[in-house]
Amino acid sequence: MTHRLPCLLILILSATAAAAEPAALPNVVLCMADDQGYGDVGYYGNPVLKTPVLDEMAATALRLDRFYAAAPVCSPTRGSVMTGRHPNRFGCFSWGHTLRPQEVTVAEAMKTAGYTTGHFGKWHLGPVRAESSVCPGASGFDEWFSSPNFFENDPLMSRRGKVVRTRGESSQVTVDAAIEFIRATVKQKQPFLAVVWFGSPHGPHIALDEDRRQYADQPEKLQHFYGEITAMDRAIGNLRAELRRLDVAENTLFWYTSDNGALPVGSTAGLTGRKGNLGEGGIREPAIIEWPARIKRPRTSDMPCGTVDIYPTLLDIAGVTVAKQPVLDGVSLLPLIEGRKQQRDKPLGFWVHPTRGISTRSTAILQQMLAEQEGSADKVPAKSTFREPGKIEKQYPEDKLPGPAAWIDGNYKLHRKAGKRGDATYSLFDLAADRQEQTDLAAEQPERLERMKAQLRAWQQSVVRSLNGEDYAPVGQGEP
Secondary structure, three states: OOOOOOHHHHHHHHEEEOOOOOOHOEOOOOOEOOOOOOOOOHHHHHOOOOOOOHHHHHHHHHEEEEEEEEOOHHHHHHHHHHHOOOOOHHOOOOOOOOOEEEEEEEEHHHHOOEEEEEEEOOOOOOOOOOOOOOHHHHHOOEEEEEEEOOOOOEEEEEEEEEEEEOOHHHHHHHHHHHHHHHHHHHHHHOOEEEEEOOOOOOOOOOOOHHHHHHHHHOOHHHHHHHHHHHHOOOOOOHHHHHHOOOOOOOOOEEEEEEEOOOOOOOOOOOOOOOOOOOOHHEEEEOOOEEOOOOOOOEEEOOOOEEEEHHHHEEEEEEEEEEOOOOOOOOOHHHHHHEEEOOOHHHHHHEEEOOOOOOOOHOOOOOOOOHHHHOHHHHOOOOOOOOOOOOOOOOOOOOOOOOOOOEEEEEEEEEEEOOOOOEEEEEEEEOOOOOOOOOOOOOOOOOHHHHHHHHHHHHHHHHHHHHHHHOOOOOOOOOOO
C-alpha cells in the first residue's frame, strides 16, 4: 500500500503564505451538486423547478454563465477541484478512479496558510477507510464525514474512517456535519475550508414527501428528481443562514457548482449534449461565487472558467505558493472576482480518455466497513472495488491520443473526434453566436482551426507526460 511520507509533504508543500493576518483570510465553502445540469436551476428559466436559495445567490453575487466541469462525469471533475489540474494528468479517467497520493490537494495547500479543513458528503476519489492513501484524511482534510460515492436519505457515512448511521434527508445530513465543523473552527478563531459535496440529484431519486408535494402535478419520477434538488437548495440555505448566525458570512467565499452535465431527466437549458459527453450540455455548469466582503454588487460574467480554476484561485486568495507545483491547467479567478478582469488568457482543455469507470457502491462498501467494526464482516460479502493508487506502472504514448477532446479559447470551441487508426476529425464553433454548437466553422476559418488544433495537441501531449509521471521525481518509479 502506498502512503504519503512526511518528507514528501515537506518537499512538495513547502508553501509560503503571504504576510496576512489570519483573521483577514476568508473562510471558504465549496459546494458541489451531483449530476445537476445547467438548466436544473430556477434562475436559468426552468419553468417547474424551485430553487429559491440559488436564485437569490445568482441575483446578488457573482454568477458565472460559462463555468465548466473539467470532465463530463463525476470523479474526474472532483479531482480537478482538488488539484487545479485536468484529471487525466493523474489517471482519474472516469467515475470510480482515484487521486494519486503524489498530487498536492487544495486542502493540503490551504493548511499551510493556517486553514482548518473539512470534507463532507460524496468523495468518490478513493476509499473512505482511514488507512487509504487517498482517503479524505490522507488528502489534507482534518475532519471528514464522507461517502465513497452518491448516497440517499438516512445514509451510512464514514467519519474519519469509522462508519456512522445517520437519519435525515441526504443533503441536510451533509450540511449538518459541515455546520458542526464550522461552529468548532469559528469557536477556535481559525479560518476554515469546508468542502460540501452533495449526493443529489444523482439517481436513484428519492425525495421526501414534503418535497415531492411541491411537484404533485408532475410524473412521479420528476417529483423525486425535482424534490431532491429543492431539498438540496434548502440545505444550502440552512448552511448560509448558519454562516450569518455565526457572523462569518461577510468574509466567507461560498462557491457553488455541479460536477457534470444534466441527466436525461434533467435540463441543459437548450445546450447540446448531456452527462458523459463534451457538448456544452455535458460540461457547462451552474456556478455562483458569493463573498460579500469582496463582491459588493451583483454581477454576471461570461468569461470561460472551470473547476480547474478553484485550486489556483483559493491559493491566490490565501497567499499560498506551493514549491514544486505540478503543472496547473487552471488560473486564478481573483481578478475576475474583484472586477479587474473579464477575459481569460489561458484556454481550457477537455479530454475523455476511453478508460472505463469503476463501480463504487457506497452502501455495500459502508456496510462492509460497518460489519468489520461490529465483528460480523462475514455477513456482508461486498468489497470495495477501489484500487490503491500511487505506482505508475503504465506509460502512455504521446502520439496516440484516444477519445474525444475539446479546446475552448474565448468564444471558440474546437471538438476533436479521435479515429481508430490515430487519425482525428475536427469541428469548430463560435459559442457566442451558436451556443447549441450547430454551425461548424472549420472550413470557414482554417487558420483558427489549425492554430487551435496545434494548441490542443500540445496540451494533450503535456497531459500524457504528466500521466506518465513527469511531474513527479523520479519519473515512473511509483511514489517519489
